[in-house]
Amino acid sequence: MINQQALSALQALTAGNATVTLSNDKRHFTFKFKRAKAKPLAPYSDHRGRFFGSHGLSFGAPLPPPIFVSVKSGHSMDYAGIVASDRFGNTTIKRTAKSRVDINDVQFRALNWMIDQLQRGGEAALSKHGFRLQWSNCCVKCGRKLTQPSSIDSRIGPECAKHFSF
Numbered sequence: 001m002i003n004q005q006a007l008s009a010l011q012a013l014t015a016g017n018a019t020v021t022l023s024n025d026k027r028h029f030t031f032k033f034k035r036a037k038a039k040p041l042a043p044y045s046d047h048r049g050r051f052f053g054s055h056g057l058s059f060g061a062p063l064p065p066p067i068f069v070s071v072k073s074g075h076s077m078d079y080a081g082i083v084a085s086d087r088f089g090n091t092t093i094k095r096t097a098k099s100r101v102d103i104n105d106v107q108f109r110a111l112n113w114m115i116d117q118l119q120r121g122g123e124a125a126l127s128k129h130g131f132r133l134q135w136s137n138c139c140v141k142c143g144r145k146l147t148q149p150s151s152i153d154s155r156i157g158p159e160c161a162k163h164f165s166f
C-alpha cells in the first residue's frame, strides 16, 4: 500500500479541482478552485513550438493554465479571479476583467484572508482565528457537492437527510 503524504492546504487548493468551505460559528464561505484545461501550444506558438508572448517571441514554455476561483453567493458561484503571485512571491487572488465580485465584497476579502493565513501557518493559522476549513465532499445519497458546514460533517444534504432517522 502506498503511503501518501497529505498535501498542504495551498497545494490541495491549487491541485485543479478543489472546493472548500471556510466557517466560524457565525458564518461560512464556499470557494471553488478550478484549473483551466491545458491548451496546446497553438495559437501562440509556431511550428517549432516557440512561444509568442504578448511582447513578441520568447523561447520559454507557455504559462501553466490559470486556476479560476469562484465564490458561492446564494445558490450561484460567482467568478472571483485567478490564483496569482504578488511581487513578493506570495500567493494571492487577482481579479480579472471578468470578475463578478467587487474587491470589497466580504466573500472576496474572506478568500484572500484565507489564502494569506494558509501561507502564514496552514490550517492551524485559521483555527487561531476561530475558523476552520472543510474540504467538500458529496452527499452520500444523491452525490451533490456539499457546501454547508453541517452537511459536510454529516455527509448528507438536508433534503436527503429527511429520509433518514438518526
Ligand SMILES: [Zn+2]
Pocket: 139, 140, 141, 142, 143, 144, 156, 157, 159, 160
Ligand atoms: Zn443528497
